[in-house]
Amino acid sequence: MEYIFHIFILIFIYGILAIAQNLVMGSTGLLTLGGAAFYGIGAYTAAILATKFGVNIFASLALAPILAGIIACVVGVSFARFRDDYFMLATLGFLMIFHTVVRNWEELTGGAYGIAGISKPELFNFTFQTPASFLLLALAIFLLTLGISYRISRSSFGRVLNAIREDEDALKIFGYKTSSYKLLAFTLGASLSACAGVLFASYITFIDSNFFTINESLLLWSMIILGGIGRNRGAVVGAFILIIVPEFLRFVGFPTEFAGLLRQFIYGSLLVLLMLFRPNGILGKYKL
Amino acid sequence: MKYILETKSLTKSFGGVHAVDHLSINIPQGIITGLVGPNGSGKTTLVNVLSGFSGEDEGSIVFSGVDRKKILPWENQAYGITRTFQQIRLFDQMSVLDNILVVLTERSPLAALFERHGAYHLKIAEDILKRIDLHEKKSHHAGDLSYGQRKLLEMGRVLAMNSNIILLDEPFAGLFPEMVKKIEGIILELKKEGKTIVLVEHNMAIIRNLCDHLIVMDAGKLLAEGHPEKILAEKSVLEAYLGE
Amino acid sequence: MVLWQLLLYTLSAWMYYSLLAIGFGFTLRSIKFFNFSYGGAFLVGSYMAFFLYRMLGINFFVSILCSFAISGLYLLLCYKFVFSILLRRKAKTLVSLIASFGLLAATSAGLGMLFGNQLSLAARKLSDIYTIDILGASLNIVQVLSITVTPVIIFFLAYLRRKTRFGVAMRAIEDDSEVAELVGISKEGTLMKIFFLSGMIGGFAGIIQALDLGNIPASGLLIMLPTVVASVVGGMWSFWGGILGAFILAVAQQLTVVFFGGDWIQAVPFAILIIILFIKPEGILKR
Numbered sequence: 138m139e140y141i142f143h144i145f146i147l148i149f150i151y152g153i154l155a156i157a158q159n160l161v162m163g164s165t166g167l168l169t170l171g172g173a174a175f176y177g178i179g180a181y182t183a184a185i186l187a188t189k190f191g192v193n194i195f196a197s198l199a200l201a202p203i204l205a206g207i208i209a210c211v212v213g214v215s216f217a218r219f220r221d222d223y224f225m226l227a228t229l230g231f232l233m234i235f236h237t238v239v240r241n242w243e244e245l246t247g248g249a250y251g252i253a254g255i256s257k258p259e260l261f262n263f264t265f266q267t268p269a270s271f272l273l274l275a276l277a278i279f280l281l282t283l284g285i286s287y288r289i290s291r292s293s294f295g296r297v298l299n300a301i302r303e304d305e306d307a308l309k310i311f312g313y314k315t316s317s318y319k320l321l322a323f324t325l326g327a328s329l330s331a332c333a334g335v336l337f338a339s340y341i342t343f344i345d346s347n348f349f350t351i352n353e354s355l356l357l358w359s360m361i362i363l364g365g366i367g368r369n370r371g372a373v374v375g376a377f378i379l380i381i382v383p384e385f386l387r388f389v390g391f392p393t394e395f396a397g398l399l400r401q402f403i404y405g406s407l408l409v410l411l412m413l414f415r416p417n418g419i420l421g422k423y424k425l
Numbered sequence: 426m427k428y429i430l431e432t433k434s435l436t437k438s439f440g441g442v443h444a445v446d447h448l449s450i451n452i453p454q455g456i457i458t459g460l461v462g463p464n465g466s467g468k469t470t471l472v473n474v475l476s477g478f479s480g481e482d483e484g485s486i487v488f489s490g491v492d493r494k495k496i497l498p499w500e501n502q503a504y505g506i507t508r509t510f511q512q513i514r515l516f517d518q519m520s521v522l523d524n525i526l527v528v529l530t531e532r533s534p535l536a537a538l539f540e541r542h543g544a545y546h547l548k549i550a551e552d553i554l555k556r557i558d559l560h561e562k563k564s565h566h567a568g569d570l571s572y573g574q575r576k577l578l579e580m581g582r583v584l585a586m587n588s589n590i591i592l593l594d595e596p597f598a599g600l601f602p603e604m605v606k607k608i609e610g611i612i613l614e615l616k617k618e619g620k621t622i623v624l625v626e627h628n629m630a631i632i633r634n635l636c637d638h639l640i641v642m643d644a645g646k647l648l649a650e651g652h653p654e655k656i657l658a659e660k661s662v663l664e665a666y667l668g669e
Numbered sequence: 670m671v672l673w674q675l676l677l678y679t680l681s682a683w684m685y686y687s688l689l690a691i692g693f694g695f696t697l698r699s700i701k702f703f704n705f706s707y708g709g710a711f712l713v714g715s716y717m718a719f720f721l722y723r724m725l726g727i728n729f730f731v732s733i734l735c736s737f738a739i740s741g742l743y744l745l746l747c748y749k750f751v752f753s754i755l756l757r758r759k760a761k762t763l764v765s766l767i768a769s770f771g772l773l774a775a776t777s778a779g780l781g782m783l784f785g786n787q788l789s790l791a792a793r794k795l796s797d798i799y800t801i802d803i804l805g806a807s808l809n810i811v812q813v814l815s816i817t818v819t820p821v822i823i824f825f826l827a828y829l830r831r832k833t834r835f836g837v838a839m840r841a842i843e844d845d846s847e848v849a850e851l852v853g854i855s856k857e858g859t860l861m862k863i864f865f866l867s868g869m870i871g872g873f874a875g876i877i878q879a880l881d882l883g884n885i886p887a888s889g890l891l892i893m894l895p896t897v898v899a900s901v902v903g904g905m906w907s908f909w910g911g912i913l914g915a916f917i918l919a920v921a922q923q924l925t926v927v928f929f930g931g932d933w934i935q936a937v938p939f940a941i942l943i944i945i946l947f948i949k950p951e952g953i954l955k956r
Contacts, residue, residue, distance in 0.1 A: 168763055215947075221763055222703055223950050226897065230939035230946075233894065237936035293530040293546075294537040296519075300527045303516035310476055311586060312502030312532050321534045351890055355774055358767065395782060398886070402778035408771025409751060412764050 140388075142268035146340060148380050149275040150333050153282045155360040155372035157329035160286055162358070163366040164298035165319050168221060170354045171212070171228040174235040175205045175327040177349030179334025184252040184344055185245060194258035194339045198278075201335045202328035209327030210320065217316040217323075232351060239346045251345025255338050275336055282329055286369050289325070298322055352401065359404035362411055379404060429454035429621050430475070430506075430590055435484035437467075437474050444470040446645030447484065452590070457612065457622045459636035459653065463666055467645040468625045469511055472592045476508040477501055488590075502532065505589035509579045509596055511625075517568030521559055524567050524578060525550040528585040550585065557581045557611065573604040580611050591615060594625045609635060629657065641665070674807075675923055681812040683919035684819035685877065689892065690899035690911030691826060692870030696744075697900060698843040699863050702762040705769040706747045707871045707896065708889035709776035714740035714872020715879035715888070716780045733876055740872020741865040747772055748864040753857070773889055781886035811881035822870075823912070830908060839863055843906075898938040902945045904954030913954055917941065 158172050182201040186192035192200075216227045239246045246252065258265045258274060265271045289295050297318055300308045305315050338344050360379050365371030383400040387393060430452035437445040444467045452458050460468050473479045475486060477498035485492050488504050501507060516524050529546040531537045554560040557577050562570060567578060576596060583591055593612070597605050612622060612635060626632055632639065632653055639656045641649040643665045649656050656662055689711075696704045717739045721732035751772065755765045808816075830836035838859040841849035850856045878884060878892070895918055903914025922937050945952065 166763070168766065215943075219946060219950070222766065223946055225766070226703070226901065227943055227946055229894075230943045233939045234936050237933060241932045289538070292538060293526075293540040293543070294534065296523055296527050296530065297534075297537055299519055299523070300516045303518060304514050306478070306498075307510065307514040308516075308527070309498035310478060310501055310508060311528050311582070312499050314499045314532075317534045318537075321538070352774070352887075355770055358770070362767065398778045398781045400778075402775050402782065405771045405773070405775025405778060409768050409775065412760070412768040412771065413751060413754060416760075416764060 139268050142272045144380065144384050146268070146272050146275045147384075148377055149272075149279040150336050150340070151357075151360065151376040151380055152279050152373045153333040153336070154330055154357055155364070155376040156282050156286050156369055157326045157333065158357045159361045159366070159369060159372040160289065160329070161323050161326035163361055163368070163372070164290075164295065164302055165322055166221075166302040167319060167323070168225040169228045169323070169326075170225060170351060171209075171231050171327070172330055172357045173349045173351065173353035174228075174232045175209065175330040176334040176337070176353065177235060177239065177346070178205045178208060178327075179331030180338035180344050180348070181239065181246055181252070181334075182331070183335040183338040184255045187256045187339075188252055188254055194256060194335060195260055197335045198258075198332060201331040205331035206324050206328040209324040213320040213323040217320050229351070232354065236346055236350065239349075247345070249345065251343060253343040255342045255344070257342075258339055271340060275340075278332060278336060282332070283369060283373075285329070290369070294318070294321075355408075356400075356404060359408055363404075363407055365417055427454045428452060429489055430623075431487040432471075432475075433485045433487065435471075435474065435486065436482050437470055437479065438482055443467075443645045445474060445481075448642075448645065448647055449484075450640055450647055450650070452621060452623055453638055454621050455616070455619055456637040457616055457624055457635050458638040458640060459632045460623055460625045460640050460642065461627070461632065462642035462648065465644075466642040466665075468642055469594055470645075471642070472508060472594050472623075472625060476506060476592055478508075499532075502586070502588070506592065507583055507586040507588040507590070508592035509583060509594055511594040511598065513575050513579060515567040515575055515578055515582075518566055520564050521567055521570070521578060522550055522554065522563040525553055525581055525585050528582050553581050553584050556584065558607070573600050576600060577604065577607065580608055583615075584611070589620055591620055591622045592625075593622065595627070596624070597626065597628060597631055605631070633657075675927070677808055677812070677816070679919050679923045681808065681815040682922065683916050684815050684823075685874065686895055686899045686915035686918055687823060687912040688819050688870060689874050689896040690903065690915050691823065691908065692867045692874065693896045694900050694905070694908065694911045695839070695863050695867040695870075697905060699839065699860060700752060700756060700765070702765045703769070703897060704752070705766070705890075705893055706744065706772035706776070707867065708773045708893040709747070710740040710744045710868040710871035711875035711878075711892050712777055712780055712884065712886065712889040713743045713868075713875070715875035715884040716784055717872070718876045718879055719784065719884075736876055737869045737872040740875065741867075741869035743776075744868025744871065745861055745865040747868075748861060752864075753860070773893070777886040777889040809881065811877060815877060822873075826870075827908065835859070835862060895938045898942045901950075901952050902941055904952035906951060907954040910952055910954040914952065 154172065154176060158169075161167055161169055161172075179201040182204055183194055183197035186197050186200070187194060212231055216224055219227055240249055242248070257271070265274050297308070297313060301315050301318060309315055337348075356379065360375035361372045362375070363378060364373065364375030379400065382403060383396040386396040386399055391399065428451040431450070433449050435445055435448045436443060446467070448467075448471065460471070462468055470479070474481045474496075477496040477500070480496065485494070486496065487493070488506075493504060516527070519527070526546060529549055531540055531542070551560065551563070554563055557580060559574060559577060559581065562574065567575065570578065580596065583593075596608055600608070609631070612624070616622060624636060636653050639649075639651060639653045640647065641656060641662050648665055649659055649662050693704070693707050696707065714736050717736035718732055721727045721735055722729055727735075751768055752765055755768060830839060838849070838854045841852065841854050842856060842859055842863070849859075874892070875884065875888075878888065899914035899918045900911050901914065902917055903912065904910025918938060918941065921941055922934055925933055925937050
């Protein structure tokens with residue numbers, strides 16, 4: 138039973154990440170590899186604040202997104218002018234630099250050893266210690282995220298993001314400074330990813346830089362591409378499938394490492410097959 | 426004659442070829458000016474430069490006496506200019522209604538995020554769709570419309586922009602007569618509302634029908650300019666066309 | 670002397686990155702997007718060498734030759750079954766880019782599952798056994814090979830591009846593939862050859878690294894980072910650009926190690942990349 142809680146907690150965390158990634162990539166068509174970096178920023182913020190300053194996780198849930206948002210703004214402003222493939226390379230660069238900083242700034246991030254002993258969230262003297270209670274917390278934040286992105290997609294802002302994905306150059310003529318929109322989407326996505334990072338750090342109570350690599354970003358790509366670009370339902374479905382599969386394999390008896398490789402093999406192949414045969418994913422509305 | 430738009434020695438080159446070659450023209454306000462010339466004479470390039478779709482290399486563009494300096498595409502709205510595309514550039518995977526709405530709503534990202542005028546914009550969009558007879562198709566994807574309907578939707582966008590200067594790049598290309606009539610009607614309505622229209626066109630009948638003023642380009646330069654009937658009889662113009 | 674040693678290290682790194690960048694550049698210029706499956710060819714080459722030489726016990730040179738032929742074949746198959754279809758469909762470059770990432774991820778995971786995730790060495794620490802003393806500095810044999818053999822390969826490739834029919838076809842396709850076809854160059858055939866060649870080069874680089882440091886599945890993605898940076902920084906559209914970019918990269922890395930210590934070395938390619946993207950996105954050298 139606890140195992141099922143565990144799986145669903147992961148699904149909710151990755152669901153938040155997938156929705157955040159979808160906000161940036163699905164609507165604007167911007168290819169970003171920075172997803173893992175903001176996830177990591179959220180996680181490390183929570184970890185550092187909790188272990189070094191005893192700050193409650195709930196406070197981190199509010200602070201980390203703000204920090205991530207500021208960093209995203211700076212990064213985004215610098216990169217907003219880049220064309221698609223260069224933008225992707227630049228975000229890759231950002232991820233790698235984040236990685237290197239985390240690994241080397243030992244006093245702050247524990248370097249290669251990571252940070253352990255991250256506390257669980259506490260609210261009015263209640264600690265979300267048990268898997269069941271944490272599950273409810275994760276679910277609540279997941280639903281909140283879903284609500285926010287739903288609100289966005291229904292708004293004028295969401296409409297403009299879609300138009301940017303369709304034909305950015307034509308849209309500009311009608312009076313839109315599209316780079317500002319992309320920047321705001323990028324920032325919002327980063328903040329949401331940071332939220333997921335805080336949850337993750339608190340849940341597994343130990344993090345190091347290996348959790349936040351390119352492979353993580355690629356996994357997020359797969360989730361939203363598999364489920365279907367632009368659709369939140371799709372993002373969540375993608376997260377669900379790509380979490381369930383390796384957990385199932387582990388359950389059935391494959392060693393953890395092998396399960397991880399198999400998942401990578403599956404999502405790699407899926408990316409290729411989807412691009413070839415069904416660019417709009419399982420539930421997707423929009424073709425890339 | 427009041428000129429709402431003037432170019433002074435405007436030049437745009439592509440790898441050594443002057444698509445627009447030190448062009449100085451004046452667009453009179455409030456009438457329909459035809460922009461004609463053989464293929465490759467630079468008409469679409471001129472429209473691209475005027476609308477900020479591609480940048481000019483030399484020269485300047487003057488809006489109502491004000492030199493616009495560097496044209497940034499998103500400032501078109503501020504300068505009251507809009508355009509259509511020869512190849513049709515709609516937002517295909519968005520609905521017909523959304524294609525119009527996106528032109529009406531708040532331009533600033535934060536304002537768009539917390540939009541408060543949704544109902545009003547929706548009313549205007551629906552009115553426009555009714556005006557161009559596309560209201561029943563409002564939920565269809567723009568990409569699913571017929572060719573003629575897509576040209577019509579581009580005109581719908583123009584109506585939504587409500588700009589003073591309207592650049593139309595071959596809006597009649599490949600259309601059936603009924604559709605041609607519809608669009609001609611819309612253009613004449615726009616002129617009645619006091620808008621200035623620049624019409625890139627090949628069809629001589631339409632030019633004679635609609636245009637009050639004609640500018641003829643050839644190889645990026647100004648070949649002739651004046652009243653349509655007079656111009657179309659000029660030898661040099663005929664030669665330029667027959668030569669192609 | 671330390672300086673001399675550092676110079677030789679830099680030289681060998683420069684040559685190595687040049688090779689990678691040139692091989693990568695061939696596909697970059699001909700199909701106009703960043704083909705990350707090149708990293709897959711890199712891995713295939715090195716794992717094949719491991720498989721043939723260490724597991725099957727085949728003769729060293731034959732293993733090497735077969736390995737980079739197989740890696741060439743790998744990239745060719747990637748083209749034939751994935752990229753050519755996407756190109757024909759006129760898909761957006763982002764689609765091909767994502768597909769290439771998928772190929773790399775699947776390939777590295779697949780190889781990891783077959784051969785294990787551990788470090789695999791194609792030869793029992795060849796680099797430890799043979800070191801050569803050059804005027805006071807010592808290099809392992811792989812670094813020496815890098816310095817001596819790679820320039821030969823580079824000049825051979827340059828010759829190929831300038832003087833042979835294939836080279837002319839390759840440059841024509843890079844310029845404008847449609848015009849090239851009108852002039853009678855077989856676009857499909859030439860692209861297949863380009864991918865095969867590129868795969869061979871990538872595989873060869875993979876074998877070199879396997880002999881020197883050994884490879885893990887993640888190496889495929891990791892090696893793409895300096896490769897892409899060297900190609901972009903030096904000038905995406907120029908053959909010699911890859912070499913220039915590799916030079917800048919090698920020197921910057923070496924300086925970083927000297928002044929800041931080895932831990933920061935991973936950030937170097939990216940700092941350079943970001944700087945170049947701001948100043949001159951197409952890279953330093955033009956066509």
